[in-house]
Each structure stands twice: as structure tokens, then as C-alpha cells.
Amino acid sequence: MWTLSGFSDEISPDLDEQAALVEKLGMSSVEFRSAWETTVLDLDAEQLSRAKEILDAHGLAVSSIGSPIGKIFVDEDFAVHLDRARHAVDVAHHFGAPYIRVFSFFIRPGDDPDDHRDEVLRRMRAVADVAEEGGVILLHENEKEIYGDVPRRCVDILDSVGSPNLRAAWDAANFVQVGVRPFTEGYASIRPHLEYVQIKDAHLADGEVCAAGRGDGEIAETVRALHRDGFDGYFSLEPHLSKAHSLGGFSGPDLFTEAWQAFTDLLKSEGMEYR
Secondary structure (H helix, E strand, O other): OEEEEEEHHHOOOOHHHHHHHHHHOOOOEEEEOEEOOEEHHHOOHHHHHHHHHHHHHOOOEEEEEOOOOOOOEOOOOOHHHHHHHHHHHHHHHHHOOOEEEEOOOEOOOOOOHHHHHHHHHHHHHHHHHHHHHHOOEEEEEOOOOEOOOOHHHHHHHHHHHOOOOEEEEEEHHHHHOOOOOHHHHHHHHHHHHEEEEEEOEEOOOOOOEEOOOOOOOOHHHHHHHHHHHOOOOEEEEOOOOOEEEOOEEEOHHHHHHHHHHHHHHHHHHOOOOEO
């Protein structure tokens, strides 16, 4: 049975409000990216303890730490960032989260991403080593303006690093925003690495984000194929229906609920069970 999760900071900056709506919607997990207008990796010890208490009180697990690891330019200092990745592992352990979302470094405007391949792979190997030591799984999310923005380069990272602790998080909307038809052009090559699915959709014409099934993200085709393949994992709502920026997005409670409704309606129409 598939498990629904979501970036609950899209509901509200307040973690109590986030947790209350997620519980009301019948979801059992959240993807923890921020609370109280502070990114998860910048929460202090007291805030982390309070966050765990709130989530536990609502019966919510943390499916993944929605970290910004890898969201620096490929030519920026890496040593400090690698220490931040080690902290991300500690945060994952604090919440009992099996996964940490990561990215493969922003490329400067005008540069050819392929010119930076060696440095990207060096860095991704280093963060994979941290994950292996810490016993967590990194989820590389395809994102615009990073090295791993299109299927070919996503697969290159995963094949070349070759770590069981570095897997793929699938984001259909992000593929659409770089001109890729996700299922048609990416599913077959990424599926062997695919561990986790982010749920948002977008229109090819202008890149505008929309609720699942209302754009060109081929969401229905993807979930059907995952069902045939025996996928058993998380689907994490990341609606971005109000605003989006380089470190996240926001929807508000009503639009988050709309995104949840759109995706669960799609699953029901396909006869797929979820929790």
C-alpha cells in the first residue's frame, strides 16, 4: 500500500497548524523542510525537540528530511556544505526519517552543465559516503538549474556514484519546467533508481505549477506504471500552488487540501490503495 506524505510547511509556518491539517487529511507522514520560518537544518536543539513532540502528538512520522543539501553553486565552498550534510544525517536520526532529499548543485547561468560533471560527481560521492556512514538514504531530486535537471544527467549521477544510499526522487513538475515529458522521456531510465515520488504537476507551455493530473506531468501514466512495477513507497505532496522559490514553496491550507484532493481522487479513479 502506498503511503502519502507531504511538505507540510506549505500549509503554514507554524508546525502545530501543519500537523493538525495533515492529521485531519488522514495522512501519516510529513516531509520536514521547515518550521517557524526556519529551515529544518537550522532549527536549534530546543526547536528540534519541540518539533518531535508536536509530530508525535499528532501521530505523524517523518518520511524524509527536505534538506537543501546540494543547493549551492558547484563552484562554492564544499567543505562547509559537507559538514551540513553530516548534520542532516543527525537530524534524520532525531526524527527517525529514513531519507534525506538532496540536489546536485546549481550551475552558473551560461555554463554547460556537462562541463562540471567531474566536480558534481566528486561532491555527490562525498555526500553518499556520509549517508553510508550514517545509515540513511539520500534522494536526489531533479531540479531546474542544477546538474541533474534532465533524465540523462540524473541517471549519470546515480550510475556513476553507484551507491545504494543514493537513490532518485521523482518530481514530474520539475521535469516539465525544463522541457521534459516526464513519463515519456524519463521513466524507463530512472525507474531502476526510483525510490520516492514528489507530487506536483506543471504546464509545458509556461511552466506554471498546478495540482496533480491537471498539467503535462503525466502523473496518471506514472502511477499506473509504478503500480504495475510493484512500487511500494512514499508519495509526497509538494504543491507550490501559491508561490515558489529556490528553497521551497507555499500553498496555504486550502490549496494544500486541493492538492491532496486532486491526487487522492486520481488514485481512487485508478483503483489504487493508499494510507
